[in-house]
Amino acid sequence: MRNRFILPSLAVCAILALFGCVKDGYEGPSLNELFGEFEIIDSLTLSTTSPDFAIDETVEFSATFNKPVNWQLEIQGLSSGGSKAFSGFSQALDDGAVVWTGTSSSLPFFELEDCAVALIIANEGVLLHDTLSITGLANFDGIRVADFDAGLPEGALVWRQDGGNMTFQLADDNPLLGTGYFKMGGKVGWDWSLGYIDIPVDFSDATVTASEFYLNLGVLSGTVGIPATDQFLNVSISESDAPFDDNQANNGADVFGAGNEVYRHQIRPIDWNGWEFITVPYADFEVKHEGGDNIRTPGDITAIRIACQACPFNASAACPENADRDVQTDVDFLIFTEYSDLFGQE
Amino acid sequence: MMIRPKGLFLVSFCLLMSLCKAQERPTVWFDGLSRSLFARDAMGAASPVDSVSERSTSAGYNLLDLNVHVNPTSDMEVMAQLRVRNELGGFFGTGTTVDVRQLTLRGTIDNKIRYQVGDMFLRQTRFTLFNSASDAEVLSAGFQPYRDVIDYENFYGDNRWRLQGLQTDFSLQFARFIRTLAMDAFITRPRGSVLTSSGTYLSDRLLGGASVVADITKQWQLGLHHVNLFEVPNSGTLDVAVRNPVHCAVVHHQQSGERWIHETTLHAGTSNRAWVFAAEDQNDLTSSGAFWELDSRHESRDSLWNWNVGYRYVEPEFRSAAAQTRRLDWSSAMQPSIFATYTNDQLARRLSVFDLLVDPLLYNQALAPQLMQFNPFLSNVSPYSDATPNRMGVFGSLEWGGMKKAVNAALNLTALSEVIGQGTENRRRFGRAECRVHWAAPNLLNIEKGVDVTFHSKAELTRRDGNELEELDLRSIQSSMELKAGLSDALTILASASNWTASGEEFLSIRDAYGNLFNFEAVQVDRSDWIFASGLSYEWSKHTYASIQYQWWGANDRDGAISDFQYQRLFFILTIDL
Numbered sequence: 001m002r003n004r005f006i007l008p009s010l011a012v013c014a015i016l017a018l019f020g021c022v023k024d025g026y027e028g029p030s031l032n033e034l035f036g037e038f039e040i041i042d043s044l045t046l047s048t049t050s051p052d053f054a055i056d057e058t059v060e061f062s063a064t065f066n067k068p069v070n071w072q073l074e075i076q077g078l079s080s081g082g083s084k085a086f087s088g089f090s091q092a093l094d095d096g097a098v099v100w101t102g103t104s105s106s107l108p109f110f111e112l113e114d115c116a117v118a119l120i121i122a123n124e125g126v127l128l129h130d131t132l133s134i135t136g137l138a139n140f141d142g143i144r145v146a147d148f149d150a151g152l153p154e155g156a157l158v159w160r161q162d163g164g165n166m167t168f169q170l171a172d173d174n175p176l177l178g179t180g181y182f183k184m185g186g187k188v189g190w191d192w193s194l195g196y197i198d199i200p201v202d203f204s205d206a207t208v209t210a211s212e213f214y215l216n217l218g219v220l221s222g223t224v225g226i227p228a229t230d231q232f233l234n235v236s237i238s239e240s241d242a243p244f245d246d247n248q249a250n251n252g253a254d255v256f257g258a259g260n261e262v263y264r265h266q267i268r269p270i271d272w273n274g275w276e277f278i279t280v281p282y283a284d285f286e287v288k289h290e291g292g293d294n295i296r297t298p299g300d301i302t303a304i305r306i307a308c309q310a311c312p313f314n315a316s317a318a319c320p321e322n323a324d325r326d327v328q329t330d331v332d333f334l335i336f337t338e339y340s341d342l343f344g345q346e
Numbered sequence: 347m348m349i350r351p352k353g354l355f356l357v358s359f360c361l362l363m364s365l366c367k368a369q370e371r372p373t374v375w376f377d378g379l380s381r382s383l384f385a386r387d388a389m390g391a392a393s394p395v396d397s398v399s400e401r402s403t404s405a406g407y408n409l410l411d412l413n414v415h416v417n418p419t420s421d422m423e424v425m426a427q428l429r430v431r432n433e434l435g436g437f438f439g440t441g442t443t444v445d446v447r448q449l450t451l452r453g454t455i456d457n458k459i460r461y462q463v464g465d466m467f468l469r470q471t472r473f474t475l476f477n478s479a480s481d482a483e484v485l486s487a488g489f490q491p492y493r494d495v496i497d498y499e500n501f502y503g504d505n506r507w508r509l510q511g512l513q514t515d516f517s518l519q520f521a522r523f524i525r526t527l528a529m530d531a532f533i534t535r536p537r538g539s540v541l542t543s544s545g546t547y548l549s550d551r552l553l554g555g556a557s558v559v560a561d562i563t564k565q566w567q568l569g570l571h572h573v574n575l576f577e578v579p580n581s582g583t584l585d586v587a588v589r590n591p592v593h594c595a596v597v598h599h600q601q602s603g604e605r606w607i608h609e610t611t612l613h614a615g616t617s618n619r620a621w622v623f624a625a626e627d628q629n630d631l632t633s634s635g636a637f638w639e640l641d642s643r644h645e646s647r648d649s650l651w652n653w654n655v656g657y658r659y660v661e662p663e664f665r666s667a668a669a670q671t672r673r674l675d676w677s678s679a680m681q682p683s684i685f686a687t688y689t690n691d692q693l694a695r696r697l698s699v700f701d702l703l704v705d706p707l708l709y710n711q712a713l714a715p716q717l718m719q720f721n722p723f724l725s726n727v728s729p730y731s732d733a734t735p736n737r738m739g740v741f742g743s744l745e746w747g748g749m750k751k752a753v754n755a756a757l758n759l760t761a762l763s764e765v766i767g768q769g770t771e772n773r774r775r776f777g778r779a780e781c782r783v784h785w786a787a788p789n790l791l792n793i794e795k796g797v798d799v800t801f802h803s804k805a806e807l808t809r810r811d812g813n814e815l816e817e818l819d820l821r822s823i824q825s826s827m828e829l830k831a832g833l834s835d836a837l838t839i840l841a842s843a844s845n846w847t848a849s850g851e852e853f854l855s856i857r858d859a860y861g862n863l864f865n866f867e868a869v870q871v872d873r874s875d876w877i878f879a880s881g882l883s884y885e886w887s888k889h890t891y892a893s894i895q896y897q898w899w900g901a902n903d904r905d906g907a908i909s910d911f912q913y914q915r916l917f918f919i920l921t922i923d924l
Contacts (some may be wrong), residue, residue, distance in 0.1 A: 022773065023766040027662055027736070028855065028863035035815045035868065068865070089865060114537035211547060211583060 030070060038124040039066040043090075046117065046130055053102030054136030057200075060099050063119060063128065064092040072120045073098060075132075079113035096239070103345045105276050109177050110134055110148025142216070142337035143303060143343055145201055149178040152198045155244065159251040160195030164190035165326050168195050168308075170305035176275045181332035184233075185224070185304070187322075189314035190226075194327055196234075196307035199251040199334075200244045203301040208338045210283040210296035216342040217306075220330035222273030228327045229319040231310035232268030237285060239263070239292055239300040255303045261292025270329050277333075279341035299334075306331055378427070378924040379498070379889075382408045384434065385704075387684045390900060390912030393688045403684060406434035411447060412924075422453035453514030461514040463493040467506035468513065468532060470557055472542035473615055473637055473669050474573045474594045477507045480673040480709070481724035482702035488828040488879050491893050491919045492704045499706035500673070507668065509534035509553065510709060523560045531556040536713045539581045549582030551575065553668060553713060559596075569596035571615075574714055575667040576730035585624040588715045590668040592617040607626025607645045614638040619665040619715065621860050631860050635664030635735065655742040662736035662766050665861070667715045669733040674702065675710045677719035683707060689909050696908070698844050699724075699875040700899040716861045722852045723871050726808045726820055727760060727776040737762045739776070754784045768855065769866055774813040780804040795832025802826045808852065820871065830883075840895075841880040848873065849904070872904040881917075 040063070047060035061073055071093070073086040082104045090097070104110055112134055119128040146153045148170055160168040166186030175181040188194050206213060215235065221227050238253075240260035256262055256282045263285035267278050282296050292300075310327040311319035335342065376584060384406035389396065409431040416424040427448035433441035452462035453722040460491040469475055479502075483493055501508035511534030518527045537551035549802045555573035562568055571594040577587035594615035620632040641656035674680075682701045687694055702724075710718075720729035728734045739762030747754045781803050788796040803825040810818035826844040833839055849872045857867035881895030900912035 022738070022763075023662070024771070026767040026769055026771050028769050029865065031815050031853065031866060032813070034866060035771065209583060 002299075004343055014271045022153060033067040034242040036067065038069065038121070038126065040064075040126070040128075041066055042166075044093075044117070044119045044128040044130055046132060049130075050135050051100075051102065051132065052136030053134065055140040056101075056139065057136070058099050058101050059132060059336070060096055061086075061117075061119070062092070062094045062098075064094065065121075067091060069121050070123055072122070074118045074120065075100065076116045076118070077104075077108075077110045077113050077134075078116060080083040080108050080111040082108045082110040084110075087164055096221075099346055101346050102134065103140065103342070105177075105343055107275055110137065112137065127188065128196075131134070140335060140337070140342060142335045142342065143201075143206070144333040145199060145336065146182070146331075147178050147333050147335075148175070148182045150180075152197070154181070155200045157198040157245060157252050159198075160300060161188045161191060161193065163194065165328075166195070167328075168197075171330070173225065174220065176220065176277075176332040181220065183328075183330045184308040185326055185328040185330065187326050188310070189312050189323065191312055191315065192309045194308040194310060196252060196305050198245075198256070198303060200253070200303050201229070201301060203336070204299055206298040206301075206338065208298060211281050212286075212339050213282040213298040214279050214337045214341040215282065215332070216277065216279045216335045217267075217272060218275050218277050218332040219267060220275050220332070221270045221328050224326050224328050226325055227269075227271050227273070228269070228310045228322045228325040231270050231308075231327045231329055232266055233270065233329050233331070234305075234307040234309055235265050235267065236288060236305040236307065237263045237282070237284075237301055238300060238303040238305070239297060241300075244303055252305070253303055256289075256305050258289050259291045260289055261300075262289040263296055264285075264288035275332075277342070281341075304334070306334070351661070372419075375415045375417075376412060376924070377415070378411045378413045380408075380410045380922040380924060381495070382406070382918075382920045384918045386916045388914050389685075390898065390914050391616065392900070392910075392912045393699045394909045394911065396689050398690055398692055399685060399688060404434070405636070405684075406432045406918075408432050408434075413448075419453075420457075421457065422485045423451070433534045434868050435491070459514060459516040461512070461513050463719040465508060465510055466506055466513050466532070467501065467503060467532070468534070468555075469504065470571045470573060471554065471569075471594050471596060471613060471669075472732045473613055473639075473666055474592050475507065475553075475555060475668040476733070477502060477505045477671075477673070478669075478733075479505075481700070481721070481729070482674070488826065488844070489703050491891075491895075491917075491921070494889075494921065495919075496703075496706045496709060500709045500711055502673065502709075507713065509536060509669075511535055511553075522618070524560050525564070526561045528559045529557070530559075534670050536575075544679045547582040547584070549577040549579055549584060551577050551588075551589055551713075551715075553606045555668075565600055567596075567598040567600075569598070570594075571596065573666070573668050575713060576626065579622075579624060584895075587622050588619065590617065590619045590665060590667050590715055591620060592669075598720040605647050607647065609643040609645075611641045611643075612638070617664050619667075619861070631862070633663040633665065633861070635661035637661060637733070639732070650746065650748055651741060652745040652747075655740065657738075657740050658732065658762075659765070660733065660735050662764075664733070664735045665715075665717075666733050667713050670717060670730040670735075671710070672718045672720065672730065673709050674721075675714070675718040676721045678710075680708050681904075685911075685913060688911050693792060693909060695911060696901075697913075698899065698901045699822055699844075700877050700897075700913075703877075715859065716859070717855075719854065722808075722820060722848070722854070722869065723848045723873065725806070726852060727806050736764050736766060736768075737776075738765050739763055748792065752786045752788065754782075756780075756782045767810075768863070769853065770810075770812055770816040772810050772816050774808055774810045774818065777807040795834060797832075798827075798828075798830040800828045800830075808850070818851060818853070820848065820852045822846070822848035822871075836885050838885065839881075840883055842878070844877045846875040870905070873901060873908075874904065875899075887923065890921060892918075892920045895916045 042064035044063045051057045051059045068091045070089050075084040085105050086098050114133050117130040158168055160166050167183035169183055170180050171182045171183045186194055206274040234255050237253040238260055240255040242255050244255055247254050265280055265285045282298055287294055308329045310323055313319050313322035373555050386404040388402035412428045414426050429445045430445050430446045435703040436442055446464040450462055450464040454460050514533035515530035533554040535552050539550050540548040553575045557571045559569040574591040576589045579587040597612045599610045616636045618634045620630050622630050639658040643654040645652045680697055682695055682697055683705050685695055741760040743758040745756040760778040762776040767773045783801045785799045805823045808820040824846045828842040830840045851870050853866040853868055855863050856867055857863050877899040879895050879897040883893040885891040895917045897915045902910045
């Protein structure tokens with residue numbers, strides 16, 4: 001009985017052993033290459049050193065090494081302080097893998113200025129330098145709704161309370177980008193709402209989904225004193241196909257009222273000093289009014305409201321200090337982008 | 347108070363079904379578990395100077411898991427586990443949560459086909475669907491209360507994964523050719539569609555499988571197993587979906603002699619993992635692998651001796667998500683829940699073995715199609731358990747239970763090597779020796795109820811020859827000893843000491859999102875973690891006990907690059923099995 005069992009088992013083992021051999025070669029990159037001596041085959045080169053991004057010129061960076069390395073490419077504006085960074089793990093920067101279109105990775109944006117370029121290979125202690133000069137500013141991809149450089153957007157409505165030190169006007173003393181921005185602030189003790197700006201839009205060309213559609217907005221605070229407690233922006237987006245402002249008797253546009261399909265996102269709190277740039281996917285907006293199908297559809301957007309709000313020092317016991325503080329939630333450069341937010345663009 | 351009405355649909359469905367058939371009076375019965383846990387942590391005297399962090403902290407909770415079983419008919423049961431949890435210091439509803447933790451409907455159809463819907467716990471073979479113990483849990487003498495909490499909170503029981511879906515099984519008996527045929531099939535959803543922070547929706551991830559096991563004769567058994575982890579592309583917005591079918595055949599032979607029982611098991615199978623892209627111009631990424639294992643086990647009739655020897659071969663490309671998913675995923679950002687920073691520089695404290703033994707929140711419950719990262723300090727020989735890819739070699743064990751069962755000693759030995767080198771043609775060689783001795787001394791030291799001594803040690807060796815860039819030598823040894831002295835039938839005094847030490851170098855594999863190995867990270871290991879504990883335990887039954895312990899624990903980095911740390915903990919737990 002035992003032999004009857006052992007012999008077939010041995011036969012099975014022998015057959016399986018044939019398929020259980022070691023394999024030639026190796027898995028992954030060569031250790032000798034990865035951790036061996038580093039060499040630069042082709043040093044850092046730029047396709048142009050005076051790009052005019054305004055006419056859609058780009059800068060292509062290239063370099064070649066003898067082995068794959070972790071690299072980081074940084075571009076620093078010598079006047080604005082703007083920066084753009086690329087990083088990767090590869091043996092070469094080539095074939096259009098690293099192309100700069102003039103955007104930045106964070107605030108501030110680049111100006112017409114000289115820039116320092118650095119290619120850093122930290123693990124090898126290598127730093128390659130170059131310089132370039134921006135001769136034209138970037139055209140950001142996206143749907144630009146308001147930059148306030150040539151006044152308010154066409155058809156925009158502005159409403160504000162009769163409070164103290166109310167702004168809600170165009171200004172040019174401290175724009176985020178370009179020449180103008182829109183001030184929203186003041187002091188209102190009896191109501192959370194200080195005022196808003198309503199802008200009609202036509203996004204019918206947008207085809208992406210809500211998760212790939214980003215609102216980008218610069219917000220300025222804290223330059224007129226300590227930011228008011230719990231000051232924030234209420235951004236409403238309407239997909240209503242009703243007329244924008246038929247009823248002249250109410251405050252602002254009609255399409256944000258009850259019964260219209262409206263979505264909302266709060267930028268709250270706004271407690272910083274200076275400009276911050278806010279990006280949020282449309283999918284993150286919550287339903288404010290159930291006037292439609294409750295499906296956020298970028299192509300159906302017809303109007304945007306940016307409302308300035310803050311804790312009222314008379315109507316709420318939570319913020320008596322706001323009696324001595326002006327609300328400031330100034331805005332600039334409202335642009336919608338597809339697939340990535342503004343800083344995600346190359 | 348926060349109420350999460352999970353699975354209301356399922357409850358409604360279950361109740362509707364029960365009402366439809368409930369001609370007889372339904373039976374309702376309860377069981378469950380209650381636990382009170384308190385821990386007070388404090389910096390040790392030898393901790394580095396730290397005037398920024400708090401010197402001590404305490405936390406705890408009380409919870410009740412009430413299992414409500416409803417039998418609308420004799421062949422149907424609805425079970426809902428309701429959890430009421432109150433954090434220490436929470437009063438009048440503050441810090442109190444009420445949660446539905448489990449919902450299951452199970453029953454039989456015509457007393458022939460069993461089924462269950464909802465939460466279920468599934469396991470197949472070690473190569474297809476298996477929840478292997480974590481590196482840290484393997485060696486945890488003296489830490490059974492913590493281990494109970496970790497296993498219970500993460501639904502780790504009997505090496506099963508907790509999944510949600512539908513499962514059914516039945517068996518047939520035959521008069522000729524084969525004796526019985528058992529069949530089992532399931533479809534579950536380990537992950538629903540999820541909105542990520544980048545604004546994209548991840549697809550539904552499903553796990554389906556089936557098993558057919560036939561008892562051909564009293565000696566021979568044949569099993570065929572299949573699992574497939576796959577994603578439904580149109581349930582998300584990503585343009586890629588994974589498919590990971592795994593097939594496994596098991597041949598089992600058992601033979602009983604006068605003095606020995608012999609069992610031989612052969613596992614063999616294949617896997618295929620493909621990332622399927624929606625774009626027509628993008629080629630799918632596919633890898634296929636195979637494995638086999640022959641294991642011969644022998645047990646003496648008197649159960650005095652038990653030994654086995656076997657051979658295992660797992661190809662580098664073998665991928666089985668449901669068997670290779672780890673309980674501890676070191677590629678995720680795991681942080682200690684106590685004293686997360688230390689020293690006046692507020693350094694981020696790395697996880698010590700103590701953290702891994704006591705914190706259930708560090709553990710993973712989600713199946714992943716990629717190989718998770720592991721920590722060579724804890725385990726380097728088989729980080730994905732027996733399904734670890736790129737391993738071949740022999741294993742064996744010898745166990746002896748003598749002196750009227752008072753002594754149980756076991757020795758496990760494993761000698762493996764890589765099937766293909768990583769980054770070099772030179773292949774790693776692995777060795778592991780594990781020894782466990784338990785001695786229940788009845789009259790030692792004149793203690794009336796006797797003394798239990800448990801010693802457990804595991805040593806691992808990883809070596810690779812080659813030039814100075816390729817050469818590897820990583821050694822680790824983990825030891826644990828526990829003494830338990832019975833002061834009465836239920837009251838026990840205990841003391842334990844544990845130490846984890848590793849030194850050497852290793853290269854961690856860095857893989858992309860599709861599992862392709864594209865880089866290595868060189869790591870130097872030279873550290874030691876230790877835990878001492880003493881306390882009292884009162885045990886009404888195996889799952890109903892109270893334990894109070896004082897524990898001293900810390901870690902030393904021998905090269906001094908990272909500051910050492912040392913802490914203490916007072917720990918109390920009361921667990922009642924209802």
